Amino acid sequence: MSKTPLLEVKDLVAEVDGKTILNGISLTVNPGEVHAIMGPNGSGKSTLANVLAGRDDYEVVSGSVRFKGQDLFELEPEERAREGVFLAFQYPVEIPGVSNMQFLKASVDAVRKHRGQEELDAPSFMKLAREHCKELKLKPEFLKRGVNEGFSGGEKKRNEILQMALLEPSLALLDETDSGLDIDALQVAAEGVNALRNPERSFIVVTHYQRLLNYIVPDYVHVLAGGKIVKSGGRELALELEEKGYSWIQ
């Protein structure tokens, strides 16, 4: 019996200022699967993640995306988030003066409300946030600082994982979450992701380094080049790429 896909991207074409960036992408992600996306700089990996999350700088020209069976493009970015689409940003932005805790609470409140769950009171939320911080080896002071304000590159990335852990999405798009992490932090972040893996939850992991995939073992690896998926395979494809480079495919 075939499962209903969690995400079904068909022939997706998207452009910015009249320039085509995604040029016919098709991708099916079933519940519980981990897909890795690799590919040269500028090939459209972040664009794909952003289009799925609903960033409006991009114009979807043709194609369709179904998420949990519904047309994803019908939903506003915040609605997609509440439905369970999570994007860990390649370059997380700072929001000065807004404490991480306040931001996380507003976010978790919004998502829980949508799911028909009760708002967490401040003490229970704080407890939960502190536990997750501990798992990610982030100091609790981290929660009091402004969102990403003065965070180091690696701290920003771990903060994204913290948000993911709190929001418990059904589809997590991790855009180069491993870039900028030291070896220990990489392992901690990967553990954070693995702890969330379950038969319902899926991940799309964008990375340049096959090393990450030693920790987060993917079910599929895709190579994106020139706005198209040019090759798909299993875990071993990443190793092969590392050895031979992208020119091997083109």
Added chain:
Amino acid sequence: MSDEIESLIRREYEAGFVTNIESETLPPGLNEDVIRIISAKKNEPEWMLQWRLEAYRKWCDMEAPQWAHLQHPPVDFNAISYYSSPKSKDDAPKSLDEVDPEILETFEKLGIPLHERAKLAGVAVDAVFDSVSIGTTYKDELAKAGVIFCSISEAIKDYPDLIQKYLGSVVPQQDNFYAALNSAVFSDGSFVYIPKNTRCPMELSTYFRINELNTGQFERTLIVADEGSYVSYLEGCTAPMRDENQLHAAVVELVALGDAEIKYSTVQNWYPGDENGKGGIYNFVTKRGVCDGANSKISWTQVETGSAITWKYPSVILRGDNSIGEFYSVALTNGYQQADTGTKMIHLGKNTKSTIVSKGISAGRSQNAYRGLVRISPRAEGARNYTQCDSLLIGDQCGAHTFPYIENKNPDAILEHEATTSKVSDDQLFLCRQRGIDEEKAVSMIVNGFCKEVFKELPMEFAVEAGKLLEVSLEGAVG
């Protein structure tokens, strides 16, 4: 900037209702007779009338200032009525029980219950409706501590010595055009006196409400903190939505004697006009404090979200050695609002210190200017000033301007100045939305974060209020 941020502006002004009560309003126009009538209506002593007339004569020779970064048609001072009071059966109400229930209801709707049972815990309120103070809560409790908190009209009758000594001592009659006008026609306002070595047992607050059409409001506030005393005072204001511009020209004077401290907070939410820039309050206000004695401190905190035009520079004269002046300001403009606001810190005494933190937020088609002066006199050895001026832009049709002036006559003084301009970026908004937070909530969160340093200076009860006010004032700032 995305279209969403550009698309503008439908704000809800919750305080915009009109109270239907009978009132007694002078016909528009200003001359010496009008001043005599105002003074007579208030049963003022002769010296007060003479003081007003003197101010009026000075005003007649003055001209409205043109230097501010503001544009508006000239104000027709003869089209304004200078006195309006609710018509009550007898003369003025003797106690809150005698106040017209419609008026009590008005204040209740604004969140300022005045009657005994519901009055705000821990905050004594003087409520001013159009030109008159209609009552003050917690009078007895304050009297026990020796604190005087009453309307300025009462003070003129009951405490003439204090009034004659301090009225106009910080802002002289001829200080500027609007201050001269106020000195001639001021109707009511609050008077506070804190005796020596007394910590005022509660927050004091005045709430100003303009109701009557075509009426100016010219209130006058005087706060005197005697040696070693402390008081925290909060001022709030609203007005109905009217198509006409209404004039508000207040004067606030603060006097802190040796070792005394005055903390003055304002949450100003006068009607800002509609989305096309029609109507709204012209807010031309002179606020100044003098740190008269050594080790005294005056701190201004203001959150300004209302008024069509704001022209105000709460200032501190640091005369006493080691005295401290502070100015924390959030000025938010949206729609077609214009604000030209800032402060003056005049360092005269030795080792005087001042801190200026100004946060300007401009949205819509508004213009927001910070104008500040730091003056260090030759004898102000060891003076220090820290100024931080931050502007936040929402959308790209608004403007932010800073005009910092420094006059330093003492080479030992240390002055630091920091200024930033930033925008609510699409990236920040997208981050929030990607986390499930809707756009309006996101903008208000970002703006609140930007204002955090100022909000933390407000008394607790009002910090929350101020946050909510920003949220309302920003409604419609993004599509």
